Amino acid sequence: MTARRTTFLFTALGLLTAALFIADLAVGSVAVPLGDVWAALTGGSCDPATSDIILKIRLLKAVTALFAGAALAAGGLEMQTLFRNPLAGPYVLGISSGAGLGVALFLLGAPLLGVSAHSFVQSLGIAGAAWLGAALVLLIVMAVSRRIKDIMVILILGMMFGSGVASVVEILQYLSDEAALKSFVVWTMGSLGDVTGSQLALLLPVVSAGLVLAVAVIKPLNLLLLGENYARTMGLNIRRTRLLIFLSTVLLAGTVTAFCGPVGFIGLAVPHLARMAFASADHRILMPASMLAGAALLLVCDLAAKHFALPINTITALMGIPVVIFVVTRNRNLF
Secondary structure (H helix, E strand, O other), rough: HHHHHHOOOOOOOOHHHHHHHHHHHOOOOOOOOOOHHHHHHHHHOOOHHHHHHHHHHOOOOOOHHHHHHHHHHHEEEEEEEHHHOOOOOOOOOOHHHHHHHHHHOOOOOOOOOOOOOOHHHHHHHHHHHHHHHHHHHHHHHHHHHHHHHHHHHHHHHHHHHHHHHHHHHHHHHHOOOOHHHHHHHHHHHHOOOOOHHHHHHHHHHHHHHHHHHHHHHHHHHHOOOOOOOHHHHHOOOOHHHHHHHHHHHHHHHHHHHHHHOOOOOHHHHHOOOOOHOOOOHHHHHHHHHHHHHHHHHHHHHHHHHHHHHOOOOHHHHHHHOOOHHHHHOOOOOOO
C-alpha cells in the first residue's frame, strides 16, 4: 500500500469518527440542532436544558463510546497477534468472566450472604466489583504465564477458567431473587449511558495507560508475527512481552467491562476490518487504525441503539457476526 493511500484512509477514518461523535451528541430522543451542540460545547448562547442534555448526558456517553471502542479494538488486535488466532478477542483470557463474577458476587452473592449492607460492599459498587474480578484474572494469568511457555496452553487455560467462572455465576443466578437477577442481566447487556462523570474521570486515565502500553508493544507484536522462535533470536524477551500485552489488555478490556458491561464483538471484528481496509499486517498501521475504527464502530452502534431502543450488545453482535463469518469462510484452514 502506498503512503498516500494510507494517509488518505487515516484522514477519512479520523473525519468519520469526528462526524459520528458530533452526530452522537445531536441524535437522541430529543434531536438537538448542530448549532446548539456547538454552542453547548464552546460555552456559547444556548438553552440551559439543551446544554444539560449535551454536557451532562450525551457528552459522557459519546466520550465513553470513543474510548471504549478504541480500547476493545486495541485489546483484540493484541490477543489475535499474540495467540496467532484470528478468532481471539480481548476477552479470550477470561477477563469478561472475571468481571462478570465480580458483579455477580456484588449483585447476587452479597444479598445471599447477608452482607449487602456492609459499608465496604456498598462503597465498592458494580464497577469496582467488576474491576476486582478482572484484576484477579490478570494475577492468575500472569502467574500461569511465568510457568508455562506454550502460549496455546495459556489460551486453553483462559477458556477453561472462563467456563468455570460462568458455572459459578449460573449457580448464583439460580439461587438469587428476581430483582437481583434482573439487575445482573441488565449489566450483561452492556450500556454506555450508565457511566457518571466521576467514573469517566477514572476510566479515561486507566484506558489511556492501556492504549499507551498497546502502542509500546507495536514492535514486539510485529516480531511475533514471524513466530516466537524467530522473535527470540532477534533479542525479544518473550516473557516480558507477554506480561506487557496481558497488562495492556486487562487495563483496556477490564476497565471497559467494569464500567460498560461486556461489550462483545468490537474487539473481535474491528482488527479484521482494519486489516482489510489498509491491506497491511504492520502494527504501526494496524494499531492506530484499529483504535480509530473501533471508536467509529462503537459510535455507530450507539446511534443505532438509540434509534431502535436496544441494548448496545445486541447492535454490536449484529454488526460483528457478519465480519466473523467472513473471516471463518475466507480462512478455510482456520481449524
